[in-house]
Amino acid sequence: MSLPADAITAVETxxxxxxxxxxxxxxxxxxxxxxxxxDADKTDANRVHGCESQVWLVGALQDGHWQFAASSDARLIRGLVALLLARVNGLSTEALQQVDLPDWFDQLGLSRQLSPSRSNGLNAVLQRMRSLSDV
Incomplete structure (x- = not known):
């Protein structure tokens, strides 16, 4: 599966x-x-549950491609979420369903630094993206 341009930049970096x-x-x-x-987007409805840190996520489908925006109160999580956005922004709904989170962070050389709770949190963010795309 081909990667979005931001994701290629992330992997190279x-x-x-x-x-x-x-x-x-x-x-x-x-x-x-x-x-x-x-602040209008930082509502409970946009909050991703399943993360130890607070993470908010909004997404919109534009011309068949997803664009997500997110924020977190934790610096490290913000970075991980930014990398996840690099991987998924611009994908179709079908491609979004196929994103392999462990493989993505493995490509970045970050999988060993992902504690189980961070991994679960990022999985929750990805699941939330997928549930937004199911609508």
Missing amino acids: FQAAAGWEQRARLLMQWGERLPALS
């Missing part, structure tokens, strides 16, 4: 990183680049 410290810095930078969600 993270694979070039010389170890965990550099990846952690990159992760924070990706999180800082996430556009801020408006």
Whole structure:
């Protein structure tokens, strides 16, 4: 399956990183680049349940392709969510259903740093994206 341009950039950037410290810095930078969600979007209806941190997610289908925006109160999670958005933004509903989260973070060299709770949280974000796309 071909990757969106942002996802290709992410893979190239993270694979070039010389170890965990550099990846952690990159992760924070990706999180800082996430556009801020408006307070109007930070509602309980947009909150992703199943995350230890607070994560809010909104999505819209534009010309058959999904565009998601998200935010989190935790810096590391914001970075991980930013990388997830890089992977899924621009996908069709069908392609979104096929995203393999462990494989994606494995490609980035981040899977070992994903604790079970972070992994579950990111899975909850992806499930929420899929449920929005089911509507």
